[in-house]
Amino acid sequence: MKNNNYLLSLVTLLVLSACGAPAASTPVRAPTIIVSGNQAITLTSPAFKQGEAIPAVYTCNGSDTSPALEWGEPPNGTQSFALISDDPDAPSGVFNHWVIYNIPPTTRSLPESLVKDAKLPDGTQQGQNSRGWVGYLGPCPPNGTHHYTFVLYALDGKLELSSGANKGDLLAAMNGHILATGELIGTYHQ
Secondary structure, eight states: HHHHHHHHHHHHHHHHHHOOOOTTTSSOOOOOOOOOTTTBBOEEEEOOOOSSOOOGGGTTTTTTOOOOOEEOOOOOOOEEEEEEEETTTTTTSOOOEEEEEOOOOOOOOOTTTTTOSBBBBOOEEEEEEEOOOOOSOOOOOOOSSSEEEEEEEEEEOOOOTTTOHHHHHHHHTTTEEEEEEEEEEEEOOO
């Protein structure tokens, strides 16, 4: 069983780190990850619904602040959450917009306009986006409609990562510790 979980985690890591950009006409869907008995967490936002447009206020054309996110109950044994948001339609490959981890296990939401500090008072840590900046970086596609994935991970422990880690660091640290996932996809057209 432990080997199966390790293999599943390794496959998950490989799928999430793939960086080929799909053709503009191909609908993009973030990979569905089945972990530890098909457990999933519902991830939503009061700002936009699954598959709908992300309001401009959360983009480079607005105030570039993070949307509020909410999620359901995680599986037993959840000790922290992590969240990665990226754009798989970026011309140069997957562009990372938000890396956030060590969210306390009792948390069920992130507020709108979360401060862009590397470490928050509750212990939550934010990592670097693809620009090398800490915190959320809103959608800003060069042209056309892009799909933005928000993937939440319920983890079986707190991660030993410094604040400001990048997506690769986070994926490696989560390997073998993912209990469940949830995803939300929004679009933005420019």
